Amino acid sequence: MGRKRRLDLQLVELGLVTSRQQAQQLIRAGKVRSGDRILDKPGLEVLPELELQVEQPQRFVSRGGEKLMAAVEAFPLGLDQRVCLDGGISTGGFTDCLLQHGASRVYGVDVGYGQTAWSLRTDERLVLKERTNLRHLQPEDLYGSEDPWPDLAVADVSFIRLGLVLPALGRLLKGERREAVLLVKPQFEVGKERVGKGGVVRDPLAHADAIAGVIAAAEREGWRACGVVASPITGPAGNHEYLLWLRSGDWSEQEKTSEVPPTEEHIRRLVELTLAS
Structure with missing residues (x-):
């Protein structure tokens, strides 16, 4: 049996936190337990063999950050020092992810x-x-004469088809090489007759049609689809969602090697795996 040590120091030693300050914050917030017992005093002396559990705070200000994180991990977006546009910021999960x-x-x-x-x-x-409809937003309403323009847009919108906001994204981005990541929500992309009980879309074909429909709308606006992944978490009602990566402009052949244009078969398999999870 080893010597006792302070709880906050033990959390650092075990690698459950990154700093003593973080340990103290989590302890005082009641986020540290041993079994059913809450340990709320940083200076509590504990044995090294005591099993400890830490309830980690969420990484982003909302669940949206976890959704966009799937795209950050899947696609080479290169966010460092990049200027971005967040269409439908809401609580700010996407923005928090971009800034982090x-x-x-x-x-x-x-x-x-x-x-x-x-x-x-x-x-x-x-x-x-705020209080601004993305569809009708013009560059002069958002940027000053000295402001840098974004060349990457992310969008998480509700109660509207993404095809209706794509023209706005096009005119609000600048640069020879532009990118966008769109959260595809089948419940807002397919007709009401294809939305099931509780507002949930369960038909795999409807999911595939939703993704394909957004891709077609994007292509009409001069974008090309470079990849699509499933969101790691569902929407509030339990709907499965997808993150679609778009590019436009002049990209080198080397940069294009990371692109995986979604085929009909690719989309079908993605939907199948997503709905089975």
Whole structure:
């Protein structure tokens, strides 16, 4: 049996936290347990063999960050020092993910008001445009004469088809090489007759049609689909969602090697695996 040590130091020693300060914050917040017992005193002396469990705080201000993270891990977006546009910022999960991965500025647009997390509202890297319909937004309404324009857009919108906001994304981005990551929500892409009980789309064909429909709309706006992955978490009602990676402009052959244009068969298999999970 080893010598006792302070609880906060033991958490650091075990690698359950990254710093003593983080350990103390989690302990005082009641996030550290041993079995059913909450350990809420950083200076508590514990034996090294005591089993400890830490309830880690979520990485982002909302679940949306975890969704976009799947795209960050799957696609070579290169976010460091990048200027981005977040269409439908809401609480700010997508924006939080972008900023944590090095984005130098994010323009956040939302039709609502007061929803964005305070930690983001006070971040000078975020330019927030609320009470604004993305579909009708013009560059002069968002950018000043000296402002840098984004060349990457992310979008998480509800109660509207993505095809209706794609023209806005096109005119709000600048540069010879542009990218977008769109959260495809089948419940808003297919007709009401294909949405089941509780607002959930269960038909695999409807899911595939939703993805294919957004790709077709994007191609009409000059984009090409370079990849698609399933969101690691579902929407509030339990709908499975997908992240679609788009590019437009002049990309080198070397850069194109990372692209995997979604074929009909690829989409079918992705949907099949996603709905089975």
